[in-house]
Amino acid sequence: MPSAPPVPQTPPWDVHRLPRAEGRAFLVTGGNAGIGYFVAEQLAGTGATVVLGSRDGAKAGAAIASIVSRVPGADVRHVPLDLADHASLGASVDALGLDRLDAVVHNAGVALDHPPRRETRDGHELMFATNHLGHFALTHHLAPLLAATPGSRIVTTGSFAAKSERLDPDDLQSTHDYRPKRAYARSKLAQMLFALELDRRLRAVGSTTLSVLVHPGGALDSLTPSRPPFHVRTTGTRLSRLPLRLVVQGKDSAAWPAVRAVLDPGVRGGRMLAPRAFGLRGAPRTEPLWNHLTDTPTAARLWAASCDLTSTDPTFSSGTGARRRRGTAR
Template identity: 85%
Template sequence: MPSAPRVPLWDVHRLPRAEGRSFLVTGGNAGIGYFVAEQLAGTGATVVLGSRDRAKAEGAIASIGSRVPGARVRHVPLDLADPASLKASVDALGLDRLDAVVHNAGVALDHPPRRETTGGHELMFATNHLGHFALTHHLAPLLTATPGSRIVTTGSFAAKSERLDLDDLQSARDYRPKRAYARSKLAQMLFAVELDRRLRAVGSTTLSVLIHPGGALDALTPSRPPVHVRTTGERLSRLPLGLVVQGKDAAAWPAVRAVLDPGVRGGQMWSPRAFGLRGMPTTEPLWPHLADPTTAARLWAASCDLTGNDLTVTAPTRR
């Protein structure tokens, strides 16, 4: 009886080649998103940075180019807080197919007052969840046209102890910034799981994969001027924390694996191995409240109403 084929171990420092493939990373100009883009660029793929700030995106592209010879990286203007602008952003991609999108961009506010977008939505919920929901709607034709495409959604450890208030999704009655942020990330995570249910129901080959990056600190992150510059003092002062958390370069690993690993499956959650905070990327069981289909379906319906986008999941066209 022939033995089962060996599945190669995943090596974060020796990624599979991906020439000819195209990836979009929202918020790819800074933070964890920058390192997702840098690592994906090293595979030979075309990487598009979705960012509001052209100057920061150009700085990120220059930094990646200095480390990845021949990198194919470019920028597309993207403002997730303005859903009306997203169709134009997708058109500006100039692509007829897309292999993966990494929903990474996010806003985190630490202090009141509550802030709203020009559309009247609470800023964190609008950017972190509604913007990515609407972006998925506009990207759907490109993703559907690409067999095996992936939608990788970035959650947060902060969402593990939170629950959604479906009657106050935008924290209009009781605004606490840290809780509002955690709930916006929980909404993203529920969206990713519900998206997987809907993709599977219609027999789509597109995968919806959930990741969370664990704990990441700037002081443990290698310098990437002009994107990020770490001083020696910062590095030394935070060295003990390296036993518990990690830099943003390592925090990018779950997203990169979710994009590239042929063994990844829809509906999985990938996170750092050590307590979900640091280490190599591995699968983690879905937290119980992420597996609640009733809450997820109600959130989906509310998101359609709030964005004006009826995100309908369809099967790929058979050829």
């Protein structure tokens, strides 16, 4: 009896040797600074088209200039994107000028350190509105582009801060007993629950789009390489912070889980990628889901509440992609 052909082996993932991605298009929210900048820079190095979603055109322009200076010939663009203004997100997606999208990295976020509690003009708590609801609504508007692209990916960036928090479905917007750090952690936990609930819904309809969860671990500016003008690290700062590399890392390394989630053909939906060493630093790997991330009833309640608060419902089907393609002449 003839033997079965050998199963192809996927080579180990190498953060320094990324696969080529010419002809593909990626959107990175908050790609003008911090971890998002390094996600965009690394993806640009693969030959893909990378779009920075950012409120600030000047900062996005500086980020694009920095990327192009390090990646000659990089195709990097900017689209105005304000995740706190949910009514504007449809126009932002139209401004992409694309008829397909291979991946979106939900990276942008806002963190407030001190009271008072702040609200958007729609009356939503600012961190919850930006970090979770904004990405939820953006996914709704991107669904036709993603559905039109077989194997597309929605990569959602969580946070280690969410590991010790629990969501209160009856007070999602921290109306009672507002504490900024807790409200931030809960907004990131909401993002993470959204990513996993989205995966369940994608699988239920047989979509080829993947929803992948990542968290960057511990990332410090002082360990991050300089990218003037928006980040400059002095030699003295670098040397004084070197011992911290045993525990945490720079934002360039913190970008690795998201970049792998976008590019690695072996990545599966509903998984979480995180730094290898205690979830804080190192090369990205698949990490078991934290126990409270498997709370499907809370995730379902969060989804329903998010639909009500944003008047959107991220739905994927073969028909949505076909409608957008017919209606786009570019």
